[in-house]
Amino acid sequence: MPDQPARDPVADPAALRRLLPPDPTGVDLDDDQLLAMIDPGDRDEPRLRVNFVSTLDGSSTADGLSGSLGGPADKRVFDLLRRVSDVVVVGAGTVRDEGYGPMRLDDASVAWRRGRGLPDHPVFALVSATLRLDPGSPVLRDAPVRPVVLTTDQADPEARRALEGVADVVACGRDRVDPRLLREALVARGLRQLHCEGGPTLFGDLVAADEVDELFLTHSPTLEGGVGPRIARSTTGVAGDLRELELAHVLVAGDLLLTRHVRRRAPRA
The missing domain is CATH 3.40.430.10 (Dihydrofolate Reductase, subunit A)
Known part of the structure; x- marks a missing residue:
């Protein structure tokens, strides 16, 4: 196999360029350009x-x-x-495994959202069929916006009562969290731009x-x-x-x- 030509190292590991749609300039994208590419557009149209x-x-x-x-x-x-999201949806297992903290955006993101009439931070929604969650966890206790916990009708009533002190607990199915009911419950709260x-x-x-x-x-x-x-x-x-x-x-x-x-x-x- 012939030797491959050496490539210039990436000076900034966070730098991004657009391959598609083709970008004839080939320059690194700033945050405004990236936001234009991921902007949901019509925020009234529910999107997951x-x-x-x-x-x-x-x-x-x-x-x-x-x-x-x-x-x-x-x-x-x-x-x-x-x-750009109204709500960030994450499974409880992922929250535990990845060591999630409170859903708190940086100052630049808060300023961007304020400039568009959005709340400072998106809502954090945790999905847990069993409610094996610690109400004292920083992800719930220190959240800048009251979180939502999406669960089932059969979840432990005692665990539900404990969590209701730090979050809104919503049942989205009898024995499993139904994705359609999950979506409907969040959209009914005005959270139309869902990000999982x-x-x-x-x-x-x-x-x-x-x-x-x-x-x-x-x-x-x-x-x-x-x-x-x-x-x-x-x-x-x-x-x-x-x-x-x-x-x-x-x-x-x-x-x-x-x-x-x-x-x-x-x-x-």
Whole structure:
């Protein structure tokens, strides 16, 4: 195999350039340009986005965590997606595994949101069928906006009462959290721009219910070997129909690719 030409190192690991749609300038994108690319547009139209990172062989984690896969450029897009959201939805297992803290945006994001008439911070919504959550956890106790916990009718009543001191607890199904009811419950609160950060089980259930409108997927230039989980793993146990999406953009940061795919369908109420 012939030698590959040497490439210039990436001076700024958070720098991003646009491959698609083609950008003849080839310059690094600033935050305003990135925000224009991920702006949901009509904020009155409900939209559920999902953000994930994956190795090239399909694993969502390395050593049980996703944080080591993305890098600064992925974190930059991750933060901007939070900035434009009304609510960030995360499974309780992912919150525990990834060490989530309170959903508090930086000063630049707060200023951006204020300039558009949005609340300073998005709502944090945790999904837990069993309510095995600590009411004293900083992610709940120190949240700048009262969180929402999405659970089931059969969740432990005592755990529910304890959590109601720090969060709004909403049942979205009898014995499992129904993705359609989850979406309806949040939209009914005026939270129309939903952004999901995982984990794989929640994403799989959303796909099975055809509730995913957009997927932002970072392709880590790594191979994991097949031990880690894939990015979507439904609890239904039944393979659903394929969901076709259209490629909206491709960004590049060194060897990292960041894609956005959009599900085309009629506007939803």
